[in-house]
Amino acid sequence: MMTTLKENAQKSTILCGNLDGQPIPGIETHKVFIINDKKVLVTAIVDPDLEKKAIHGLQVKEPLPALEQILKTPHDLAVVILHLSDSKARKLIRIVEGLDIAILASQRGTMKESERINGCWLVKNNNHGKTIGYLDWDFTAKAPTATKLINIGKDEYKADQQVANLVSDHEIWLRQHYIEIEKNRKKTDTDLRVPIPYAGSQTCGTCHPQITASWQTTRHAWAYASLQKKCKDYCPDCLPCHVTGSQEHDKQGFRSPTVTPNLFNIQCEECHGPAKEHLKKPNLPYGLKINASSCTICHTTNTDPEFSFEEDLKLVAH
Ligand code: HEC
Ligand code: HEC
Ligand code: HEC
Ligand code: HEC
Structure with a gap:
């Protein structure tokens, strides 16, 4: 209940x-x-x-x-x-x-x-x-x-334990609430039958092993774990920017944690676009139209005020 x-x-x-x-x-x-x-x-x-x-x-x-x-x-x-x-x-x-x-x-x-x-x-x-x-x-x-x-650095200001407990109880309760919605959604959502054009980064590694290894060293590859640590791994407010191809960003990838768990984290296809066609015909041009707006849907002035396309790209380039 x-x-x-x-x-x-x-x-x-x-x-x-x-x-x-x-x-x-x-x-x-x-x-x-x-x-x-x-x-x-x-x-x-x-x-x-x-x-x-x-x-x-x-x-x-x-x-x-x-x-x-x-x-x-x-x-x-x-x-x-x-x-x-x-x-x-x-x-x-x-x-x-x-x-x-x-x-x-x-x-x-x-x-x-x-x-x-x-x-x-x-x-x-x-x-x-x-x-x-x-x-x-x-x-x-x-x-x-x-x-x-x-x-407010954590070291300078210690949390008030009573408030911290209230917040923590609430977070646990809210997570459970979203899990419950997720269960019902899986039963009723008719969208779920629409095929997803994203393949998931597991498939890229076989042909692009070095790039995949390099990507794994960036925080993009671990962005979902950040939500888990905060008890927000089911939270619809947080997911869109910590997953690949979110529908909230008008893309056709990530739908929800139980439907598309292969699209957690900011994977290859977030920047390069859906790859199912590329897998069929790898020698055709694919996915290199990347510009600042590819990043600023997530690196907004709110979430990352110091973001610079030129500088930050160097940190995740391969
Ligand atoms: C779908 C959302 C999303 C998109 C699109 C996105 N990022 Fe990120 N990026 C994130 C998140 C979330 C993190 C932090 C992950 C964490 O630590 O949990 C991050 C982290 C980073 C970091 C820190 C990496 C590190 O290893 O220290 C850099 C640099 C970065 N992004 C650059 C970019 C650039 C450049 C682009 C565009 C080419 C881009 N990002 C596109 C969501 C996104
Ligand atoms: C609009 C996109 C967006 C949304 C929505 C979003 N994030 Fe992020 N998040 C980012 C980006 C971009 C970064 C990387 C920022 C940086 O350069 O450090 C990030 C980094 C993080 C980090 C690691 C760095 C840190 O600040 O400790 C955590 C944890 C995090 N987000 C949690 C959350 C949670 C929890 C939510 C929901 C309440 C959320 N995010 C919603 C874009 C977003
Ligand atoms: C944060 C965005 C981002 C992510 C995530 C990302 N890439 Fe890229 N990738 C780029 C950019 C930017 C370029 C350079 C584009 C250009 O040359 O115009 C690039 C270039 C490439 C190229 C062409 C390299 C070359 O030498 O011509 C391949 C192949 C590639 N990426 C594969 C991958 C794979 C596989 C993954 C996942 C393991 C991945 N990318 C993840 C942004 C990204
Ligand atoms: C069956 C092997 C294979 C798989 C799997 C594969 N690729 Fe490729 N990919 C290639 C080949 C071959 C090329 C063209 C030659 C090259 O640049 O290495 C290529 C080129 C690319 C390019 C550059 C395209 C261009 O226009 O120059 C990108 C970006 C890319 N792949 C991304 C991905 C991503 C993302 C995945 C996983 C979803 C992936 N690839 C999976 C074989 C593969």
């Missing part, structure tokens, strides 16, 4: 301003923290479209009225955490009055500078947990006086 979000909420408080049917034990619409005599109102908004995928039978309400209701709570500073796409988040901030700080929570990466929309400061810090966002607030000017990202 799978645990539901409701059951999980018994273990730690979940903050969500737009779930229907509240009060639900363990789920709170908002919290007010008193900090230096100031009331700091904190809430979170989740995308109603997520309901279909992951909210386990809980109904999600329209964000705007829910947020407006919560903002009636007396406060000196209003902070909202948004589980919305970039465009939906911006749309919401443009129409809601009285928000001070909005945190983009579900997108990867950080922002070089915070941005102000309709009086509200939009910020983002979602960087594999490598940084903490820091913001000093001037209550009179209703603006930050300083914003920065603080690097």
